[in-house]
Amino acid sequence: MIIVTELLLLMIAAYSSSSDDIIQCDKNRSSLNNCLSKLPDMLHQTELQGIPSSKKDVDVACSSFKTGMKCFDDYSRHCLAVSEQKKLEDYIVGARYTFRFLCDDPAFQAQYLKYTTCFKGITRDWDHCANTFLRLVKEEMSRTENITASSRLIELCCAKHGFLKCIYVASRLKCHKEEAIFIQRIADTLSSTRVYLPHCEQVGTDICSHAPYVTSSVAITLVFSVVTALRRSR
Incomplete structure (x- = not known):
C-alpha cells in the first residue's frame, strides 16, 4: 500500500532506526530499525494496495502508522538534537496531519469512507x-x-x-x-x-x-x- 508502506519505509531511508524499553542511539540506528521492522507483518495482515478503501483497511493503516510514528517519536526524543528533531518533523508533518484526521476524527473518517x-x-x-x-x-x-x-x-x-x-x-x-x-x-x-x-x-x-x-x-x-x-x- 503506497500510503503507509512508502511513507514509513521511505522515512527509514531518510533517517532510517525502537521504541524498545532501552533506546539505543548508535550510528546504525538499530533501535529505530528494530522498532520499524514490526511494520511489514502488520501491513501484510490485509491485502492493502493503493489507498485504504474499507474500514478494515483504514484500521490496519492507522495501527501501522501510529506504530511507526511512535518509533520515530521515541527515537527522535532520545537520540536527536533539537535541530534534527525539527528536520524530521518537517519531513513527516503532512502524513501525521492526514492520519490524525483519518484515524482520530470520526467525521473526517466517515466522509472518507463515503468514497x-x-x-x-x-x-x-x-x-x-x-x-x-x-x-x-x-x-x-x-x-x-x-x-x-x-x-x-x-x-x-x-x-x-x-x-x-x-x-x-x-x-x-x-x-x-x-x-x-x-x-x-x-x-x-x-x-x-x-x-x-x-x-x-x-x-x-x-x-x-x-x-x-x-x-x-x-x-x-x-x-x-x-x-x-x-x-x-x-
Whole structure:
C-alpha cells in the first residue's frame, strides 16, 4: 500500500532506526530499525494496495502508522538534537496531519469512507502516479551537475504539481468531481512528506509550463502515463 508502506519505509531511508524499553542511539540506528521492522507483518495482515478503501483497511493503516510514528517519536526524543528533531518533523508533518484526521476524527473518517468505491477504482492509478512522483523526486535530489537551489526548488514543486494533477485526472475520469477534489486534497497533504516546500504555493503551474523541458515534462509525463494506463484498462 503506497500510503503507509512508502511513507514509513521511505522515512527509514531518510533517517532510517525502537521504541524498545532501552533506546539505543548508535550510528546504525538499530533501535529505530528494530522498532520499524514490526511494520511489514502488520501491513501484510490485509491485502492493502493503493489507498485504504474499507474500514478494515483504514484500521490496519492507522495501527501501522501510529506504530511507526511512535518509533520515530521515541527515537527522535532520545537520540536527536533539537535541530534534527525539527528536520524530521518537517519531513513527516503532512502524513501525521492526514492520519490524525483519518484515524482520530470520526467525521473526517466517515466522509472518507463515503468514497470507498472511488478509492477502489483508482488504486492502480494512485500507485502509478505516486511511484512516478517518487522516482522524479529521487532523480532530482540525486542530480549534482549544474543545479542551483532555485532551479531544484522549481523542479521539485513542479513534480508535486504534476503528481496532484495526475491524481485529479485519474480520479475525475472514474469518480465524481467532489470525490476527485477530496482525493487530491489527501494527495496534496501526503506529498508534503517528500516535497515539504511552502514556496511551492508561489511556484504555480504556469511557471512549470514555461520552465525548461525537463521541468515542464514532469506534469506531462505523469498525466499522459495515467491517461494511457486508463485507456488500456478499458
